[in-house]
Amino acid sequence: MGPESLEAKQKAAIEEILKAYPEKAAKNREKHLGVGSPNDENQKTCGDVRSNKKTVPGVMSQRGCAYAGSKGVVWGPVKDMIHISHGPIGCGQYSRAGRRNYYIGVTGVDTFVTMNFSSDFQENNIVFGGDKKLGKCIDEIEVLFPLNNGITVQSECPIGLIGDDIGAVARVKAKELDKVIVPVNCEGFRGVSQSLGHHIANDTVRDFIFDGKVNVNTSDVEVTDYDVAIIGDYNIGGDAWSSRILLEEMGLRVVAQWSGDATLKEMALTPKVKLNLLHCYRSMNYISRHMEKEYGIPWIEYNFFGPSQTIKSLRKIAAFFDESVQKKCEEVIAKYQPMIDAVIAKYKPRLEGKTVMLFVGGLRPRHVIGAYEDLGMEVIGTGYEFAHDDDYKRTKEEIFRSTVIYDDVNEYELEAFVKKLQPDLVASGIKEKYVFQKMGLPYRQMHSWDYSGPYHGYDGFAIFAQDMDLAINSPVWAHSKAPWEKEG
């Protein structure tokens, strides 16, 4: 890194970046950028950044909306329910099957995750209201998809603006059809990002699944002392499955997955579990807190990215249970250790010292740091699209070195940070991917695992290591420069 310290470089980069903005925007963005230091007790949040505020207009933020948080993240993966994108055609189309929420089912018959149901609003629906159309949509769904176990109505922007009462439609139809119909007011303009959509969706789970009438049989499942639920794992590329296997191996019974590969019954069974295991804190802490308060179910956060964090988490989880579970937990750790040792022995020499900059969503900006560090890679920058203070507080525990922290980073800033700090790998989303690949930088999508994965658990870590090696050590990056170009 030369004579200049990493921290000094990072601070200089922030200063430089802010210069491009008009005064008001610069003042705003300054508060969202910082340098996190692992041992700095004085920092309130990592890098002392501010978060969960309105995005500066006109700057190409990577954020999504409340609809994306509800339909796209929380509700969409519940596989035996049908989720109506209620409003104009676009939202449902752009978000269709984009998140790789894996599930088992006969799509279009008993499960519906990768499909797109839309009420396709036309001008007359805006002018005269769309409640009638919504009612009819629900009726038609009942005829054509009789095996659905419930319906959610995911509101797009116009719904809240034109004064439609989707709650009333849902109430009437739920009674008439004797089934769960969940109205979700997750209009895209609500809040400042996806985050409020998560919260709104969590609240509707509480009101309509826990406190509502759920017409699926749950009586055939007897409660045991080892029942847990996986909360906040969307089974992207099968993540929840490669997590579940470890929990089951240590003697726990996973009663529910929220909400990757989830069914209504699993959600309805959850208030009886002994412990809620929370992976994505940001998107599902609300329902976990609710279950704690209402049903006395404790919850703990865990992290199944990379062996160091996985082992820590397995032990933390086992500590809630009796010795038999703790013993099995140690057996699980011992069983996988040789495989993990072999993976690290193979890949660490190829990746050691490579620097990484991250920008992702809910939990990954902090959760995946350990997995990179297990491979000897160094994370020098990270940030969240839609985090709150509590996320940035938690991030302090996860960083290993001076790390530039950028909240709600926009295209201009991320590009500038990368140019100044020159990481060996950028790991973020699809919108940013090709910007950095054009520059000849290895890149991995960390929302979709770049169509690979799973990355959770021990088996997932092996894939993660292989994929990072594939990205960094591919011969293709060397081709960017033509042989006739001069050095320099």
Next chain:
Amino acid sequence: MQEVEKIVNGKDLFKRPEYQEVLKNKKQFESSMLAVNPAKVEEIAEWTKSWDYREKNLAREAITVNPAKACQPLGAVMVALGFEGTMPYVHGSHGCVAYFRSYFTRHFKEPTPCVSDSMTEDAAVFGGLVNMKEGLKNCAAVYKPKMIAVSTTCMAEVIGDDLMAFIIAAKEEDGGEYLAADYPIPYAHTPSFVGSHITGYDNMMHGIMSQLTEGNKGETKQRINIIPGFETYIGSLRSVKSIVEAFGTDYIMLGDHSDQWDMPAGQYEMFQGGTKLDDAKDCINSSATISLQKYATVKTMKMVDKRWKHPGGFSNPVGLKGTDEFVMKLAELTGTEVPSKLKIERGRLVDAMQDSYPYMHGKKFAIWGDPDFLIGAVSFLLEMGAEPTHVLCHNAPNGWEAEMRAMLDTSPAKDSLNVWAGKDLWAMRSLLFTEPVDFMIGNSYGKELMRDTGTPLIYIGFPIFDRHHLHRYSISGYDGALNLLTWITNKVLDQLDEDTKGIATTDYFFDLIR
């Protein structure tokens, strides 16, 4: 457990016995019918293949299932990216822009710049003027575009924001610091609840052409304007330019995004290529304007025809006949002979069609996509003697159905050829089960239809997320038709091999030479 010498990802990992056990075990907690009563799933799955289901499915009036269309601002973003140094700016909430960018990026595997002014709840109450003032200023300061092209999301449309007034107010307040008085900021209202992405294309193109040319009417120049329409084939834009260039005439392609979505590796620059703004400002003085997509440029061409009084009109250069018409139109407008280069290209295409025709002749196709794409692609299928059994256009505008019907009526098989205007791809699923075809032509959304019905899918259309680089090719002009021919014929041949590869059962027909 993974073996370090053979690490597998989700494709094979979950096939392993330990994971199969996990998935089996999970079923006891599930309420989906496959876990509760698999026979019932089988029964309903069979029913969805029936004529009874089809009738109910096609009778839907309210719910759309698996659409084949998107919303207006998507098209507006495409238009903007076809102009030199232009930033698409969407007035509304930023979630929409995240979607447009992801959607195009997944298709083109290229960056897609676009900003929004991040309207939130307070803007919904008080209007988005504050957002517009700050947004335009920040956008100009940070990205330094030569032009900002403003469109709207449905939120801004529902609350009734006035773009023209807002843009003027933003410039006034800025006082020329970032937004000079003559800084070009064309705009278009693009409500998502009217039409589809092609309507948004039309509105934004109309906005740019009418606003940039204001007060520029001067002497007419011998020059042809070409409007490509919502064209997702980068190669098509290049084919069209090469045809026009063969005539040696001056031309302006209005909305040329071929460089923007096809950047070479090595360095990243946000904006590349595009119609020069000086050309765009002067396009009113061209001698003719041709639109290559009639249904994507209705409003724009009405202005060109009625107010600008440019000759030219529409010409859809997809397929042999469409390209011939385009070439003859250019010959007429330029008053020149068809150049020998094009004569040779045409000859080569026809030669190839005559080489391959047995494999397409009489084959039944289902096809869906945008209205103009379908006019060209169906024409080509007919030129090859194929039978377009189901032609489905979800975003069919007025007049399209009749035009398509008239085309199909020229086929000897006309009585078995169907037009489906305004229908979605769940309707297509029923059509494929009840009146099966040999092949489908369409976008990535056909993938589930391929899985469910077993009909082979030929990837032509938009969006294509799961096959690489097809968008780099052309489907327009004689060379584009040759691509269509190659893709379709070789898929037919692939399928022929697939159907005959049974060892000692059917492989007598597994011919080395076809």
